[in-house]
Amino acid sequence: MTVANESTVSTAATPPAHVPLTDPIELPCGQLIPNRLAKTALSECLGDPAGAPGERIVKLYEQWSHPGGCGLMITGNVMIDRRHFGEPGNIAVEDDRDIALLQRWVAAGKAGGNKLWMQLNHPGRQASTVCSCTAHTVT
Numbered sequence: 001m002t003v004a005n006e007s008t009v010s011t012a013a014t015p016p017a018h019v020p021l022t023d024p025i026e027l028p029c030g031q032l033i034p035n036r037l038a039k040t041a042l043s044e045c046l047g048d049p050a051g052a053p054g055e056r057i058v059k060l061y062e063q064w065s066h067p068g069g070c071g072l073m074i075t076g077n078v079m080i081d082r083r084h085f086g087e088p089g090n091i092a093v094e095d096d097r098d099i100a101l102l103q104r105w106v107a108a109g110k111a112g113g114n115k116l117w118m119q120l121n122h123p124g125r126q127a128s129t130v131c132s133c134t135a136h137t138v139t
């Protein structure tokens with residue numbers, strides 16, 4: 001029989017005092033994150049003018065995701081409509097034209113069992129007039 005002690009039992013109200021950052025964590029949604037390091041959403045702006053990802057975003061996620069790196073990486077805003085970009089350099093996913101590079105980006109982020117969550121975005125009235133097809137006016 002296994003007897004739990006204070007260091008192994010936790011509730012939301014009383015988390016254990018010391019949890020190594022290298023310990024995995026299971027989120028309430030069921031996702032198992034291999035360690036306690038997470039990278040928040042950060043608009044990388046490493047896409048080309050057409051919104052394609054490239055070598056630079058693959059290399060960046062390879063570095064963040066190396067063994068012992070971030071267990072969870074939330075991407076920067078990824079546009080769902082190429083006509084409306086939030087910022088120059090945004091990556092867009094609208095169809096499968098960039099599937100090979102997208103797969104390499106995902107593979108880089110998921111190396112070693114890490115999780116990569118893509119933040120999908122439509123900037124709405126915050127779309128940049130510099131890099132979007134349509135000028136936006138507020139009436």
Ligand SMILES: Cc1cc2nc3c(=O)[nH]c(=O)nc-3n(C[C@H](O)[C@H](O)[C@H](O)COP(=O)(O)O)c2cc1C
Nearest residue numbers: 039040041042043044045074075076077078119121
């Ligand atoms: C340069 C930069 C880019 C960011 N890009 C995004 C983004 O694409 N999506 C998002 O939800 N938040 C974005 N954020 C917000 C961060 O994810 C984070 O919520 C914010 O920096 C507050 O966290 P902090 O208090 O640890 O700095 C960005 C922040 C910075 C500084």
